[in-house]
Amino acid sequence: MEPDTELHDTTQRTVLSHGPLRSAPRSACVVVIHGEGLGRRADITDAAVLVGRSQEADLVIAHKSVSREHCRVWRDGNGYRIRDLGATNATRVNDVRISGDTALADGDQVTVGESILKFISQDSVEASYHEEIYQLATHDALTELYNRRHFIEMADKEIARSIRHARPLSLCIVDVDLFKPVNDRYGHISGDEVLRQIALLLRRHVRSDDIAARIGGEEFALLLPECDAEAARVFAERLREAVADAPFAPGGEPQRITVSIGIAALSPQRDTRPALMAAADTALYRAKSEGRNRVCVEA
Numbered sequence: 001m002e003p004d005t006e007l008h009d010t011t012q013r014t015v016l017s018h019g020p021l022r023s024a025p026r027s028a029c030v031v032v033i034h035g036e037g038l039g040r041r042a043d044i045t046d047a048a049v050l051v052g053r054s055q056e057a058d059l060v061i062a063h064k065s066v067s068r069e070h071c072r073v074w075r076d077g078n079g080y081r082i083r084d085l086g087a088t089n090a091t092r093v094n095d096v097r098i099s100g101d102t103a104l105a106d107g108d109q110v111t112v113g114e115s116i117l118k119f120i121s122q123d124s125v126e127a128s129y130h131e132e133i134y135q136l137a138t139h140d141a142l143t144e145l146y147n148r149r150h151f152i153e154m155a156d157k158e159i160a161r162s163i164r165h166a167r168p169l170s171l172c173i174v175d176v177d178l179f180k181p182v183n184d185r186y187g188h189i190s191g192d193e194v195l196r197q198i199a200l201l202l203r204r205h206v207r208s209d210d211i212a213a214r215i216g217g218e219e220f221a222l223l224l225p226e227c228d229a230e231a232a233r234v235f236a237e238r239l240r241e242a243v244a245d246a247p248f249a250p251g252g253e254p255q256r257i258t259v260s261i262g263i264a265a266l267s268p269q270r271d272t273r274p275a276l277m278a279a280a281d282t283a284l285y286r287a288k289s290e291g292r293n294r295v296c297v298e299a
């Protein structure tokens with residue numbers, strides 16, 4: 001198990017990647033091209049996109065110059081429109097303060113506090129470039145799951161949403177057991193293949209609203225909205241069994257691989273992401289010390 005704060009460089013392991021597992025349909029988007037939130041983007045699909053400082057915004061820009069609900073962008077027939085929501089620093093499009101609903105055209109620059117967003121229509125050649133950049137910035141190259149940084153961003157939003165709506169939320173931290181001996185015996189390339197296989201199992205087990213990420217070398221996180229601790233335990237048991245039963249063969253040699261899983265649920269006493277992660281980590285340590293290949297829940 002790796003320390004929580006450690007960062008992992010996985011770039012050399014892209015050699016095993018067979019390319020993106022899912023190709024997102026291209027949609028119009030707003031992307032931050034300057035200031036706080038640089039690189040962050042929100043696709044404009046059927047639902048309107050709220051831009052603001054609030055964790056519940058679709059595009060969060062956590063800067064004091066940005067109002068909690070700053071502006072809204074939405075699709076209107078074949079076009080797109082934007083409206084300022086009474087922000088203290090009024091929204092500007094191409095440096096002109098907007099009033100009422102305003103149409104957006106491809107390439108328009110939207111000033112939100114001290115950040116600048118660019119509107120990119122789905123027909124733009126620039127859209128695929130930003131899609132690629134977004135994929136690189138938010139996903140782990142080896143497993144195609146979300147990376148740690150993006151997981152943290154999404155977890156903060158999900159926690160805020162769950163608290164606001166008084167809904168349950170659980171976090172599972174999944175750590176591969178005795179992975180060092182696997183690497184030592186079969187080499188890092190085979191170890192990487194094991195990690196990819198485990199990531200696929202994770203992906204198969206989660207629901208579409210769940211958030212699956214690789215947050216460390218051999219450590220994964222699963223955030224389960226609408227799931228209390230007991231439901232998360234049942235889910236985690238199924239996942240643990242699926243890994244233990246899966247046919248791994250690093251270096252061509254059949255090998256049993258197992259995972260330990262620590263779980264913590266959101267509660268009034270545990271209502272921040274660091275507290276939730278620390279509690280799940282404590283449960284994980286217990287699972288390891290009690291013999292591995294098991295699920296523990298932090299009360």
Ligand SMILES: Nc1nc2c(ncn2[C@@H]2O[C@H](COP(=O)(O)OP(=O)(O)OP(=O)(O)O)[C@@H](O)[C@H]2O)c(=O)[nH]1
Nearest residue numbers: 001002176177178179180181183188191192217218
């Ligand atoms: N192949 C591969 N190995 C990695 C990667 N990131 C971390 N590791 C390895 O994962 C291993 C983690 O080992 P430890 O933290 O000692 O834990 P462990 O052997 O899994 O033992 P327990 O967690 O106590 O069950 C180390 O050998 C790391 O080198 C990676 O991206 N690819």
